[in-house]
Amino acid sequence: MTTTTFAPATELIRAERLTANLGAELFDVDLAEVARDDALFAEFHALLLRHKVLFVRDQPISRADHVALAERFGTLEDHPVLGCDPDHPGLVRIYKDLDSPPEHYENAFHCDATWRQNPPMGSVLRCVEGPAVGGDTIWVDMVAAYERLPENVKERIAGLRARHSIESTFGAAMPPERRAELHQRFPDAEHPVVRIHPETGEKALFVNSFTTHFTNFHTPENVRFGIDYAPGAADLLQYLISQATIPEFQVRWRWTPNSFAIWDNRHTQHYAVQDYFPGVRRMERAGIAGDRPF
Template sequence: MPRTAARTRIQVEPLTCTIGAELHGVQLSDAVHDDALFAKIKELLLRHKVLFLRDQDMSRAEHVGFASRLGPLEDHPVLGSDPDHPGLVRIYKDLDSKPEHYENALHCDATWRDRPPMGALLRCVETPDVGGDTIWVDMAEAYRRLPEHIRTQIDGLRARHSIEASFGAVMPTEQRHQLKARYPDAEHPVVRTHPETGEKILFVNSFTTHFVNYHTPENVRFGQDHAPGASHLLNYLTSQAAVPEYQVRWRWTPNSVALWDNRSTQHYAVQDYWPAIRKMERAGIAGDRPC
């Protein structure tokens, strides 16, 4: 029988001053059918942006069951999903697979979608003895600590995000064009507002290709103000995710999980373990249109 929220004493251990907390004394599988417990976990997620739990002996059905309480699950157009559990993506790096480098870049999941994911629940199935950590970044803190003149400059700016220039880059030309036809470049504000907390969030990452409304008289006096001036600004903004003061790093163990708010964070899967084996399963949760 699931434990009730009243009897489940969640111990919250913040891992940094701004982002990340490890929860003790709770099983996410209990929250699949416990409304009060689920509500408390959701509250903690909004506060800490990414939650970590160890020893979560959950089935795939419980994995997608909890994640789907946060919203509908979505497939990935390139990675696919488990045939018995739609929305559950297997990210398996074993001896038969080649190292892939789409994860070891600081990114916010699927911002090439018109409606990027709200978040995700990632469970460790198998991990190396050493290595294979994941880093998350607080992009609300990154925005708050930008210089005032940069915050003023980027107010109202919008940018394009592309699957063609990321996942599509290794595909044959025709297949890459078909991918872009299915998922045209998305346009999002450079600074989005979190729909639940009201926080301002710096919303550019490795999927971002360029600004779409930078070339105005206020920004461009001469051609070099736009090229390379705009790309210099975009590079500066995307580099903020690499600031250690905005980050938390998690060392995986089997049956540990991470639940993160994709609207306010970026993450980076450290690929320092090849040829060791690393197997993860992720449920991605559909989101809203950034504004």
């Protein structure tokens, strides 16, 4: 197991753990104040590193304060497919209405935008409007997922790298010319299969639904004959991706209006459960630019 030293809590913010691995709900805190107060933000940041995803209810803060909180972590980034709030660049609108195109599904385990060369550090997500039932989101601790892998699998994936694609995911429903243009703007990114968190030093399994294939699997150590290549690599990749579906690594959050989730994208995945039709689900997300995985 990885030994990680976290900054000591100063107890400015009350946090209650939701599972043994990840997730904590915060109480008696105003996120607008966290955005403005250095001591509160330092405590908030420490809690995020410790719990990986933080949840807060009843936060009727302004969009400007939502953006300000996210900007305490770093520069915000837009999304090439999803629309942004016109008055707050970087605040992405994820609105699922009755007239939303059916191909705009959202139920896949993923880290946000790993098709970028520098995937996001994290996100601050608010529920603007939710359905009466359904529409939960699941987060997954990919540090725990890596640590619980069999040792022979850890040895096999050490040093492996993989491609992540927007073309084969967001671009799949587009006409060929638009898909090609999207790929030209965002060429496939190559990342390590096991990522080291830059702040905690933890190792995390770093493949998800944006991952298409390994880039350095086809070596004499792994392939005797050509027949070994496709099943060997594909089966291993699907096995690794499937680790996110294991309930022991998950926490599930029931949304209410003006509730927030703040997560570290570097060592979690998430899954928006699309079980609420004909309900409406409107979310707003501030995504925080990150660094190149290593």
